[in-house]
Amino acid sequence: MKIGVVGAGIVGASIAYHLAKQGAKVSIFDPLPPGSAVSGSSFACLNAFGRSGEDLAFRLQAIRYHRALAREIGSEHLLHLCGTARIASAGDPAAKLARDATTFASAGGEVRSVAAKEMIDLEPRIHARFATERFLVAEEGWVDSGALCKQLVKTAVERFGAQFRSARVAGIQASDRWVRLSWQSDLETFDRVVLAVGNDTNSLLKLAGLRELPIKTLPGPLLVLTTQDTSVIRHVVYADGFHIRPGQGGYIAGVSALPGELEPLKRLEGERLDLLAAGARWLDGFLHVPRSWTTCPRPVPASDHPIVGPREECAAISVAAMHGGVTLAPLIGKIAASEIVAALGWPRSIGRPPTHSSHLLSEREQLPSAWLAASV
Structure with missing residues (x-):
């Protein structure tokens, strides 16, 4: 199972880490070091206050997951739940x-x-x-998001065998079963590609011949x-x-x-x-x-909800774009990775596959229904 993740900001780094942890062969593409673009220059507050309903409940769960992830990858010193x-x-x-x-x-x-x-x-x-x-x-606070991106990618590479490629993707060809990325003088075919490039989402969708999404900068x-x-x-x-x-x-x-x-x-x-x-x-x-x-x-989706999931026109290409990614990305990365792995087939190294992707997640780790509508 080969998966390409384009973008090594907080969203891409989180998805790549969780994919590699679940046994996928992951390649991460970014011309800059992890966390060097928007993720490293944001206010980076972990917050849920001011939200309501499913959105509020999910954000609270996402903040709590930051603590578990920090223990898992040794980044406790980057997490500041000072309130x-x-x-x-x-x-x-x-x-x-x-x-x-x-x-x-x-x-x-x-x-x-x-x-x-x-x-x-x-x-x-x-x-x-x-x-x-x-x-x-x-329960709120802040995180050194640029350094967290670096730690996620480092752990994915050293612990789970992911590859980080310092390259800008220049071409995308796709069918419903494969995606071919080209960069510099190289090209490679993947079972699935995730575009986690924030403000550059539409330029890469256009490169792939897919419909642009309502995202403004x-x-x-x-x-x-x-x-x-x-x-x-x-x-x-x-x-x-x-x-x-x-x-x-x-x-x-x-x-x-x-x-x-x-x-x-x-x-x-x-x-x-x-x-x-x-x-x-x-x-x-x-x-x-x-x-x-x-x-x-x-990067702000028009609905203000994260856009997460495969594109209707091409199931082999997924998009993950959101405002507030520092709060949301680790838990969304876990969920998105689980859904991708389940859709493609469970890696043999993991063991017997679950009967349905929802079995991979706890009941509290589901994307809010309004976000799912925004991602179509």
Whole structure:
């Protein structure tokens, strides 16, 4: 069973690792080192708060799976389940925050309301006195996503015999039973290929002669704040639209995306201005901390749901594209790998195949029904 995974970001690395673990012969293609593109430049918060229904339940399960995966591949030092502190000033944001906390708790998430004094004691550099609602969410946090991609690929290669090829795929030919990839002067045929390339999904689908998917790119600004004082922020903090978390050598700050359809440069400039204003409002000394800008080009499916699964026109090519991949990708990678292996036939090294692919997964490890509709 030969499977090609195109893309070594958090989605591709997770799928490749789980495929190799289940006995597939996996080749991973990326012209850059694992985690060097979008996954390595994202805010990388592990979050479920603000969601509802199946989406919320799945994201909680996905965050919990991060802990199990970290133990499995030895990446505990990359995982920071420090919790999130969520505050809102007044009006609609405060009312929504309170509603979201109720929804989160009803789904089994650990969240509690805190008084202003406690929040100030926990996060003294955050201007919590401006807030009328304040909550701590214990199960959330952040992960060093670029390094996690590297560890997933490294483990897949060293433990399970996967191959990493530093190459850009230049050609795709496919039938329902095989896919032929070409790169540089080489080509190889696979039983199945997974496209996990985020913003480049449609260019590769077009290369294969397949229908494009409704995925747009939203460039989002991030500020890297350099400081030796590592006690400035303890949690991932969300304050109205502003968010900030600890990072390597300092802190990373971002802001919520502007609504509506905007030309990318106008969106980027508008969000940069919003980020500077929000940072000055919520973080003590924000304007005096040395900082540099970076941009994260977020791949966002039109439905806001992940697109995961084989294409209708060609079952041998699967797509995995999503916003929020840092939270979702490890568990989605496990599920997607199990479905691919079951569809192609269980490897002999694993033993007797299950009678149905759903037997591979626990009841809580199924993709939400709305996501399945979005993936068709």
